[in-house]
Every structure is written in structure tokens, then in C-alpha cells.
Amino acid sequence: MTTPDITAWADLITLAEQEQHALLAVLTRLATDSQLESQVAAALNYPDWPLPLTLFPSRAAHLTASTPELAAYAAVSTSATAQVLETLSRWGWPPPSHPAARDAAWLLLQHSDTEAETRRDLLHDMADAWEHRGADPRHLALLTDRDRSLRGEEQRYGTFVLVRDDRPCFLYPTAEISKVDDERQRIGLPTLAEDTPYAYCPITPYRQARSAPVNPPAPATVAVLPPPRAPQPTTHSPAEDSANRHGVYLAATLRDREEIRRVRARMPPPLESTARWIDLDPLTRPSSQFDAGIVLNQLAAQLCIDDIARASLLLAYPLSRRSDGVTTEIGCALAYGKPVIIVKGSPRCSFDMLPSVTISNDIDSALAAACRALTDAA
Incomplete structure (x- = not known):
């Protein structure tokens, strides 16, 4: 096997960016269109045995063709699958000297579900590359498990x-x-x-x-693909920022998702949560494609910003010690001029001293304070 021109690896990186761009558009549409998301979920067997979005066109072609984002993703995915299979069949797995190309090859091969037989053949080449320290073991493990899972193994x-x-x-x-x-x-x-x-x-x-x-x-530092050049999803206009007079953004860490759902269930009327991240769960929703990786993180971050902007108050309940993300959300709320309530005992931050920040003893007193603040404001 001869050494490929460097453009072969550069093309894979560009192709992966394009594929992620199209995927971001789909996930944004699903996260903001509950009816479409329900139709996609039904076609992809969520949550019983979730199938990847790459197989959606073959399961609901009429719906794919009628939705611009899904149609565009299907076209990009088909083209990307053909190109990555051709490149890897011709040149083999990218060497350690091209870590970004290896990440791109993994990403595109991971999404080549419509050509499962060819992908399985390439997995043998990848296993051989691993044996010679030319492939990241995570790449090999994720691809192997995806191939086996979609075959029912x-x-x-x-x-x-x-x-x-x-x-x-x-x-x-x-x-x-x-x-x-x-x-x-x-x-x-x-x-x-x-x-x-x-x-x-x-x-x-x-x-x-x-x-x-x-x-x-690993034989070389694993490079992260640059974010796809896609417009940031916007789900509301600036005029709507203060429209939800009783909206409360619940801030916590991902590892506290189940607990924060229980907090949401205890919120007394007229309070209502604006935090969509609580339900952005790969176990149950196709708008949270479990292998979306970078773009799902982009989407979640933008949804959080939007949801803070349209809330009237932020309530921080970070149970876990790792709370950098919660601190960032508190800062975002303060930048929007929103009052903040932090449950006492949560990780502390320099925002505590600000007059718009209230420290509550527990979640019950925090919810009561939120009720008073938003009722008085109304």
C-alpha cells in the first residue's frame, strides 16, 4: 500500500466537518420540534433499541424527503459514507502523524451504518493497525461495539x-x-x-x-476535530427573553440530572422550568443522538443559553463537586440581568457576594424564594 497524498487526510477532516454541520442542523430541528422528534423516535425504535439517525431514510423515506434538515443530512451522510470507505479501502487507517484524520475517519466510519458489511471488513484493517500501535483503542472499541450492536450481537x-x-x-x-x-x-x-x-x-x-x-x-495525542462551521441555533427572538414571567432555569451538573428532575416535579405553580437540558437524554430522545459527540455538546450549550435568556430567574442546585458548568450558567444569568438563587451547601463561587444572588438553606426555601421573587416581579 503506497503512502497517500496528504490531501486524502485533509479531505476526510473537511468531510467530517460537513457531516457534523448537517447533523447539528438536524438535532437543532428535533430539539425544537416535538412532533417531528416523536415521529423520528418512533421510526428509530426509541427508547427500546435506539437506531442511529443514519438509518432513518430507509425507515421513513417520506418523512426524510419532506424535512429539509433530514434530507440534507441524508444526502451528506450518503456521500460521506462512500468517500470514507473508498479512502480507507485504498489507503488504510490514517497514521499517528495525522491524529485529526484518524478522528475524522473514526467519526465517518462510525456513521457508515448503511454499508455495514464493508465497514466490518475495514474493522479488520483497523484491528491490525491497533496491533502495530497505529490506531487509538477507543476508536477500535467504539466501532466494534457499534457494528455488533446493530447486528443484534x-x-x-x-x-x-x-x-x-x-x-x-x-x-x-x-x-x-x-x-x-x-x-x-x-x-x-x-x-x-x-x-x-x-x-x-x-x-x-x-x-x-x-x-x-x-x-x-495512545501513540499520539488525539486531536479534536474543529467545530463545524454552522450558525448557532436560535429558538427565540430577543423580544421573548423576558416573556416567561414565571420561568426558572434549573442549573445543575449532568450527573445530577435525575435529582434535578425531581426538583422540577416539586416546583409549585406558577413556576415552570425553562431548562431543556434536563430532558436532552440520549437514552430516550433522538434529538440527543448518543454518538453525536461534538455537535450535541454545541447544541446543549446553545439551548442552555437560550433557556437562561428566556427565564426570569436561575436556581442553582449543583450537588456534585464538579460544578464549573453551573458557575458558568450563573455568570450567564447575571450577564442577562436575571436574579440567581443558590442552594446553601452547593459549591461556592465569587458571585455569592452580588446583591442579585440569594443563598437559600435548602431546596424548599429556594423554591419558596423563587415564588416570592417572581410573584413580586409580576
Whole structure:
């Protein structure tokens, strides 16, 4: 096999950016169109055995053709699948000297579900590349589990897993944990017990997104693909920023999602939550495609900003010690001129001293304070 021109790897990176651009548009539409999302969910078997969005055109062609975002994604995905299969069949797996191309190849091959047989053949080449330290073990594990899961086989490495209530929840059937750990150890991945604390959001193989150490270390630093050049989704106009007079944005960490849902259920009328992140859950919704990776994080961040902007108050209830994201949301609310209530005992921040920030003893007193603040304001 001859050495490819560097443009072959550059083309893969560009193609991955285009694919992510189209995927972001689809996920944005689904997150803001509940009727369409319900139709897509039904076609993709959510939540029983979730199928990837790449298979949607073959399951609901009429709906795909009638929706601009889905039609565009289907076209881009088909073209990307053909190109990545041709490139990898011709040149093999990108070498360690091109880490961004390896990430792009993984991403595009991960989404090549319509050509499962060809992909499985390429997996053998990738396994050989891993043996010679030319492939990241996470790439190999995620691709293998995706291929097996869509064939109705057990996961070999247990990579499609999300944590709910501090327990791992596998999206697809998985072999016995002892066997999974043996397989993971063989290719240099941490055990499931070591890895799952990082699995509170959709899994990507990028080191920054999944920071459990890989042992032995990967042959080169894994590069993150640059964000797709797509317009930021906007779900409201500036005139609507203060339209929800009783809207409360509930701020917490992903690992506290279930607890914050219980807080939302306890909110007394007329309070209502504006925080859509609470339901942006890959276990149950196709607008949260579990393998969307970078674009799903982009979408979630933009939805949070929009939801803070249209709320009248932010209530911070970060139970977990890691609360950098919550602190950022508090800062965002203050920048919009929204009052903030922080539950006492939560991680403290420099915003505590500001007059628009109230510290409450517990969640009950925080909800009561929110009720008084918004009722008085109305």
C-alpha cells in the first residue's frame, strides 16, 4: 500500500466537518420540534433499541424527503459514507502523524451504518493497525461495539454506556462484565468501573471528552476535530427573553440530572422550568443522538443559553463537586440581568457576594424564594 497524498487526510477532516454541520442542523430541528422528534423516535425504535439517525431514510423515506434538515443530512451522510470507505479501502487507517484524520475517519466510519458489511471488513484493517500501535483503542472499541450492536450481537467493550443514578446503563446488550474487562484490558482500555464515572454524557473517543486514562498510552495525542462551521441555533427572538414571567432555569451538573428532575416535579405553580437540558437524554430522545459527540455538546450549550435568556430567574442546585458548568450558567444569568438563587451547601463561587444572588438553606426555601421573587416581579 503506497503512502497517500496528504490531501486524502485533509479531505476526510473537511468531510467530517460537513457531516457534523448537517447533523447539528438536524438535532437543532428535533430539539425544537416535538412532533417531528416523536415521529423520528418512533421510526428509530426509541427508547427500546435506539437506531442511529443514519438509518432513518430507509425507515421513513417520506418523512426524510419532506424535512429539509433530514434530507440534507441524508444526502451528506450518503456521500460521506462512500468517500470514507473508498479512502480507507485504498489507503488504510490514517497514521499517528495525522491524529485529526484518524478522528475524522473514526467519526465517518462510525456513521457508515448503511454499508455495514464493508465497514466490518475495514474493522479488520483497523484491528491490525491497533496491533502495530497505529490506531487509538477507543476508536477500535467504539466501532466494534457499534457494528455488533446493530447486528443484534452483544457489545464486546461496553462502550455504549451512560450513567444514570450513579449506575451504568448500557444502550445495547453487553457481555458479562468480567469478559468485557478482559477485552478492554487486551487493547489497553480502562476497566468499566474506571471508565463509567466519565460516562454522564454521550461518548466520544476524544481525550478531552472522555478523560479516563488509556493504558498503555495512545501513540499520539488525539486531536479534536474543529467545530463545524454552522450558525448557532436560535429558538427565540430577543423580544421573548423576558416573556416567561414565571420561568426558572434549573442549573445543575449532568450527573445530577435525575435529582434535578425531581426538583422540577416539586416546583409549585406558577413556576415552570425553562431548562431543556434536563430532558436532552440520549437514552430516550433522538434529538440527543448518543454518538453525536461534538455537535450535541454545541447544541446543549446553545439551548442552555437560550433557556437562561428566556427565564426570569436561575436556581442553582449543583450537588456534585464538579460544578464549573453551573458557575458558568450563573455568570450567564447575571450577564442577562436575571436574579440567581443558590442552594446553601452547593459549591461556592465569587458571585455569592452580588446583591442579585440569594443563598437559600435548602431546596424548599429556594423554591419558596423563587415564588416570592417572581410573584413580586409580576
